[in-house]
Amino acid sequence: MHPPSLPDRSIEAYAAVTDDERLEHLRELAATLGEARILHVNSTATGGGVAELLRSIVPVCRDLGLEDNWLVMDASDDFFEVTKAMHNGLQGSGSPLTEEMKATYHDVNEQNAAELERTYDVVVIHDPQPLGMIESIREAMPEAAIVWRCHIDLTDPVEAYLTFVADAARRADHAIFSRAAYGEAIDGPPASVIHPSIDPLAAKNRSLDEEAVTAECDRLDPLSFDAPLLTQVSRFDPWKDQFGTLEIYRRARESIPDLQLALVGGMAGDDPEGLELYEQVAEEAVEDPNVHVLTDLPDQGVNVLQRRSDVVVQKSLREGFGLVVSEALWKRTPVVGSSVGGIPLQIEDGQNGYLVEPDDVSTAAGRVVTLLEDDERRATFGANAREHVREHFLLPRQLAELLEVFLEVLDLDP
Numbered sequence: 514m515h516p517p518s519l520p521d522r523s524i525e526a527y528a529a530v531t532d533d534e535r536l537e538h539l540r541e542l543a544a545t546l547g548e549a550r551i552l553h554v555n556s557t558a559t560g561g562g563v564a565e566l567l568r569s570i571v572p573v574c575r576d577l578g579l580e581d582n583w584l585v586m587d588a589s590d591d592f593f594e595v596t597k598a599m600h601n602g603l604q605g606s607g608s609p610l611t612e613e614m615k616a617t618y619h620d621v622n623e624q625n626a627a628e629l630e631r632t633y634d635v636v637v638i639h640d641p642q643p644l645g646m647i648e649s650i651r652e653a654m655p656e657a658a659i660v661w662r663c664h665i666d667l668t669d670p671v672e673a674y675l676t677f678v679a680d681a682a683r684r685a686d687h688a689i690f691s692r693a694a695y696g697e698a699i700d701g702p703p704a705s706v707i708h709p710s711i712d713p714l715a716a717k718n719r720s721l722d723e724e725a726v727t728a729e730c731d732r733l734d735p736l737s738f739d740a741p742l743l744t745q746v747s748r749f750d751p752w753k754d755q756f757g758t759l760e761i762y763r764r765a766r767e768s769i770p771d772l773q774l775a776l777v778g779g780m781a782g783d784d785p786e787g788l789e790l791y792e793q794v795a796e797e798a799v800e801d802p803n804v805h806v807l808t809d810l811p812d813q814g815v816n817v818l819q820r821r822s823d824v825v826v827q828k829s830l831r832e833g834f835g836l837v838v839s840e841a842l843w844k845r846t847p848v849v850g851s852s853v854g855g856i857p858l859q860i861e862d863g864q865n866g867y868l869v870e871p872d873d874v875s876t877a878a879g880r881v882v883t884l885l886e887d888d889e890r891r892a893t894f895g896a897n898a899r900e901h902v903r904e905h906f907l908l909p910r911q912l913a914e915l916l917e918v919f920l921e922v923l924d925l926d927p
């Protein structure tokens with residue numbers, strides 16, 4: 514396992530985006546936790562929402578005086594093939610779960626757990642990839658409280674995968690789900706619900722001066738910011754349905770002929786399907802000069818695109834939460850998104866964007882056109898969007914709820 518590099522964060526700086534009471538509450542929680550040693554374990558340092566969350570939460574906790582650590586599993590492609598199949602199976606599709614896959618999963622988990630050199634008071638296992646470590650962690654540190662933080666939508670899983678993961682999850686002391694419905698399928702340990710959040714001070718979300726925005730826009734040439742722009746930012750993953758987004762764009766272009774589409778996508782280190790899907794999407798897009806498939810954009814580039822797009826689309830078929838939705842809303846860009854997973858928590862239909870059924874590209878295209886043709890509506894939705902995210906989906910709120918769970922599992926009085 515290895516520790517990823519982390520940015521600096523200061524809790525004081527969050528006063529610019531949230532109220533003092535929330536920050537004071539965080540300081541009190543951290544003081545009560547005192548010297549508790551906390552470890553987060555996940556399977557990638559970059560790409561995807563979990564890495565995004567940890568990259569902010571860990572340094573903020575450290576600034577609050579906590580001993581917070583993050584280790585990323587070391588694993589081969591074989592392991593990631595298995596865990597991606599597991600991810601797909603938990604979301605309702607995919608190949609059978611074989612004994613060989615289970616053996617690969619357990620071997621890699623045991624090897625990684627064996628590398629843990631220190632003892633912790635709370636170990637947070639993110640998603641199913643490191644869940645197979647629980648037994649080894651329990652043996653090495655019998656006093657530690659083990660929390661499973663599940664970021665995946667478990668409402669319609671393939672049974673074999675659910676059973677496999679539920680068996681492991683039952684060994685945790687506590688589970689955290691992103692929505693209450695996700696935990697219903699698992700007869701596991703006591704559970705909490707915590708909605709994820711974005712970090713308003715991260716390079717991806719912080720406010721930018723005009724000069725920085727212009728420089729970044731120039732780098733995105735031949736994309737034009739003088740013509741209407743629709744964007745989706747997502748890993749290249751079948752669940753994000755980039756082909757559906759292309760279809761929405763094509764239908765919307767019938768009403769808005771100069772419409773452009775940006776499909777922004779990165780490859781997560783633990784997702785072996787990304788490259789193949791990227792190639793398929795790029796091949797389909799190459800015929801249309803107004804479709805831009807952009808990979809490996811720096812965070813500031815993603816920031817500018819979400820900020821300067823007229824409408825953002827999130828056409829997911831399943832979505833644990835979908836940080837990208839709050840990222841766009843925070844930048845006052847309305848979002849047309851599928852009514853799946855965590856997206857309806859973030860989009861208030863007709864207030865800051867529109868919710869559509871995941872297979873209804875026709876309605877989605879209509880909603881996109883409605884927004885593109887109405888500057889005033891976009892501005893109103895954008896203002897609503899900013900406040901909705903400020904109230905519900907910024908880091909201080911999520912962190913407070915997480916620290917409250919730590920207090921609970923350590924039996925400390927808040």
Ligand code: UDP
Nearest residue numbers: 561562563565747748777778779835836837
């Ligand atoms: N992301 C990025 N560049 C990309 C694609 C995605 O930085 O090209 C980021 C995106 O901004 C968000 C995260 O990856 O912060 C994706 O999190 P989300 O919860 O939306 O989806 P997940 O990938 O975890 O399913």
